[in-house]
Amino acid sequence: MVYLYLAGLFILVTVGYLFGRSRARAAARTETLHSRPPYHGAFVGLSIVAPMLLLLVIGLPIADRMIVSQALQTFDPTVMSDDLRRGVALRDITALAAGKYTGEPSLALRQAADTYTSLRTWTYNLILAAGMVFGLLGAAFGLRRLSAGFRARNSVERAVKVLLLAAASVAVLTTIGIVFSVLFETVRFFERVSPFEFLFGLQWSPQTAIRADQAGSSGAFGIVPLVTGTLLITTIAIVIAGPIGLFAAIYMAEYASPRFRAFAKPILEILAGIPTVVLGFFAALTLAPIIRATGESMGLDVASESALAAGIVMGMMIIPFVSSLSDDVINAVPQSLRDGSYAMGATRSETVKKVILPAAFSGIVSAMMLAISRAVGETMIVVMAAGLAGNLTFNPLAAVTTFTVQIKTILVGDQEFDSAKTLAAFALGFVLFFFTLTLNIIAMQIVKRYREQYD
């Protein structure tokens, strides 16, 4: 039906465009036009597209909802209040309507499917017809506006500009969408679990009982173990990536010949382009066993999902990030400072250590902050290589868990609707989002000020 609608739309628009253009051409024979004929055509086209698309985008979801609720009413009005049963019923109804139902359908189900099918045919036809009417009305409106003096181009350009602005606003809408999707659920989460317990609780075990009457049914939602776990892995990562990335950047910016750079830069770029699921695979199936074996041969107790393995690979992942940001920052230090230092008889390393690094200090700090935010938000490596248990420890050989791992674990697979556990994942997402956002805003502010300093 959507395809049919779009096909109709396409035909109407094409006809409208051609008609508008030929009208303008005809007029051009006797008068001078303000705008060239294609703009007249485009104006008519736009007058058709706008109402028709609007109808589709608004009408279809409303219609769908109505159809579903009607069908469910017919099936069994009581399912409406139960999300789980509602979902099952809906699946059955649509399957039966599409002729894919396996098994013997009940009478209620057959009736519901019938309602569903007939109602759907009816509303869809209605939308289709209404859409065509809208299109024709639009065409009429557009064509009536046309005249030799009509500023079709200005109108079309205004519409184009609105479209461009709309495209640019998608980014803002995305942010708003993110904020709302996590905020709503977070608020609902805090209706059940106090923010105090959430922020300062020392225990994380979100296993809510399946049955409400089960003893000790509410889980523990203290994020401190997640904070320490995330912190531990991030610290390992930054301890590795910080120096390596920074030294790599220094070497690339201050020492490397163009030939060497042409060889070394792709290495960093390739590493940056490797999907984290691949690095996670390496961490979990190659590095972790090696670390475990090495540790045990030294008589240490190593968890098979140690923080160390995840941290090391995470560190490797952010090396390119640190080095390219630091490279930018170091290159922004003006050459005149280097000249000043060399002219004093300083060696390159003295210049780097005593002039360039101090001058670039704030920029490097912000690079590290961005790298930390990247590490904190990274999911796949820790999902595959770090553990699930919320151990409150700073031992890199123990298993720890992180924000992202918990979000993934809670939300992937079978979820309970509306349980504190599911909502907790959104609360974690909320904390994660605002933490990384804050870190980024601060870092970018620092970078901005840093760049202004040397412009």
Add this chain to the structure above:
Amino acid sequence: MNSLVQVNQSEATDATPDVGTKPKVIARDVNVYYGEKHALKAVNLDVPARAVTALIGPSGCGKSTFLRCINRMNDTIPICRVTGKIEIDERDIYDPTLDVVQLRARVGMVFQKPNPFPKSIYENVAYGPKIHGFAKSKTDLDEIVIGSLRKAGLFEEVKDRLTESGTSLSGGQQQRLCIARAIAVNPEVILMDEPCSALDPIATAKIEELMDELQENFTIIIVTHSMQQAARVSERTAFFHLGYLVEEGRTEDMFTKPKDQRTQDYITGRFG
């Protein structure tokens, strides 16, 4: 146009080069290439000790290039190649056994745009003595820093804010800070590449005054765009054009009776 040029009379009278003293810097057949570009062509020049020598010429003629040869700052440009011979105190500075770090400690440089490090005023001046290990103690270092700031005529202005950032000073002060930084390692030669071109006339006057004092102890080579400045501060002048050293001699003679037509054209403002 000649009337614009005021030659320092007192210097002009006793400016006959001292035949007894050897030149401080000797350049013989110096050629510089930037990749394919031949920027400096067979330059021969003797620079007398404890005097100011000015290098003049239109932009792009190779003055800075020549200046940067003298402390081998050209080494920091990968595509740059230098041939010929430059001696300071009869020691070839392009001798591979010579250490460029030591050379630069003996040949200081001041740049066109003041480039104080983004550190405190004190640290700026202390930088050279620290890296070369001149100061045995903190008091030693204090003494060097204060002495250098005094010699650069900056001490009185900044003595209460030695811990403030060097970049917080005015342009002229920054340039004097850079001079203080250069003389803190007590070089024998100071190279100045258009040190006043970014400064206002008052700051310029201060620097010129300073140069006059410094020449008692240091050999100064200054690149300048302003012929008046060359006339005011220098004892000898060298005129560069399209990579050639066209003419060289006593400043007074250069401005009053140039031998070469190109020099004549330049100082009378026909080009440049």
Add this chain to the structure above:
Amino acid sequence: MTEMALSTARTVDFASDAAQARVRARYRAEARFKMYGLIAIGLTALFLVIVLTDIVIKGLPAFTQHSAVLDVTISDADVDPKAVRDGDYQAVVRNTLRARFPNVESRADRRALDGIISTGAADRLRERVLSDPSLIGKTVSTQLLLSDDADLYYKEGTRIDRQPAAGAATVSGVAGDVTIQSSLPDFAANLKVVKSGLFARAQTLRTEAERQRGYARTLEARKADIERTLATATPAVRQELATITADIASMSQRVEEATAKAAELQVRFDASASEETLDELVASVLVQINGGLVKVTKMTDTQATGTVILPLTSAGPAAAGSWQVVTYVVPEANRRVNDREVSWLEALRAQGAIGSNFNWAFFTSGDSREPELAGIRGALVGSALTLFVTLILCLPIGVAAAIYLEEFAPKNWLTEIIEVNINNLAAVPSIVFGLLGLAMFLNFFDLPRSAPLVGGLVLALLVLPTIIIASRAALRAVPPSIKEAALGVGASQQQAVFHHVLPPAMPGIMTGTIIGMAHALGETAPLLMIGMVAFIVEVPTGITDAATALPVQIYLWSDLPEIAFQAKTAAAIMVLLVFLFVMNGSAIYLRRQFERRW
């Protein structure tokens, strides 16, 4: 100013020893510093090489697959010519194999024997018969796909030592439990291998006991601590004390057991020539004699007792050199195939029935629970559909946004907000986009779960900032003079932009788009959130079908316990990386090709 002439003039004697030493030290520091930089880059390169090599080594075996080429009789008892589709092809395959090894009788053994061949073999046979029903009732040579364990056995092999015997032997029977007596100590070497296995085990047990003991000691210390302050202890601490006490008890028991066992093994090892009982924790010894195979359970230097695995043709004496002792060095417990299976597989190989082919099925089939049948076609198609949605959404929106911000946006707060927003969005963790997809697209808009449509939507939002930023850079690189020229001849602002600025910026935009798409192709976390992790066998056909994507498939496979899936995972990673290299490579090529100097 004159009075301060040169009071502080100090000449530095660079020739002095101290100064020379200092300069040398400075140059050493310089060299060291430079070395750090090189080491940093070297480490990065090393890591990259290790990761890639590891994946290639792990993944390459998955591109070949072994099968057994056997004569299969498609009897009409199993396959009714009237209902070809419903024929019992499993039985056909089973019978073929059992005909080869007629002495396999116990149920367990028969199941093990059936397990050599993949369940997929019957399906393929069915396809073949369906396309050519005349095969029914005939005997045809057929490639039967092997199961993952059998396939892995041929790929990795196991260490097998064969020793022709020097003595003449007598055998007590042809089936069941038999005793082999040799005239010379033909089993001495094998006995040694077995005994050294005992010693190694004793050693392991002793270290393990030591470790446990050390851990127990730390617990003892903690216990002593608690006991000292027992009077003031909280209930929680008392609880801990109880736990610790129990732990210590169980630990010391384990230590005792391990020590005792180690001592026993040591005794057996020390008695170097005594009779030995073989179990699955030491090397397996088999005797190949009179055309059959005997698995040894007890042995001395000259005598071995065991069970017949492959029946002997006769019980007569065997001459020196005509029989041999075979050792499977890896203990049975550490292998995925037991001695019996090894003997079958070796027999099949000896009969020349085993072949290896390029594993096309890996690319042409969907996911499966059986490693040897699992392929990435479903994931590839899922990724393609997802990327298609991503591309058609984010290319127009990204370019339009870039054009707006670069060419039309007024300098006001709204523009400012949009710009800050785009920069921040680029740094939002990808899993948060997954939450957005889950809450908005699935729960609010009721879009289908696991569908490429939703995956594409989420990824489009995810890579939009990348594309906007790249497109803006490309637009900015077009010199303003071109636009001014267009404006100068009377073009409107939009005409100037769309006709004269956009076309030359297109290669740059395409480069940015390809890089963004490559990023989207490797992204996993948000797709997990919107349910593209289901186990989906069918290859999706539309953007609303349930599907998975290549990186998600990698994640799913990496989690599976079957060893053979590890190779599959690595192979899927190789495919993913090839795609990424091709995409990034073409982006670089495009940039080089169209790089214009204005």
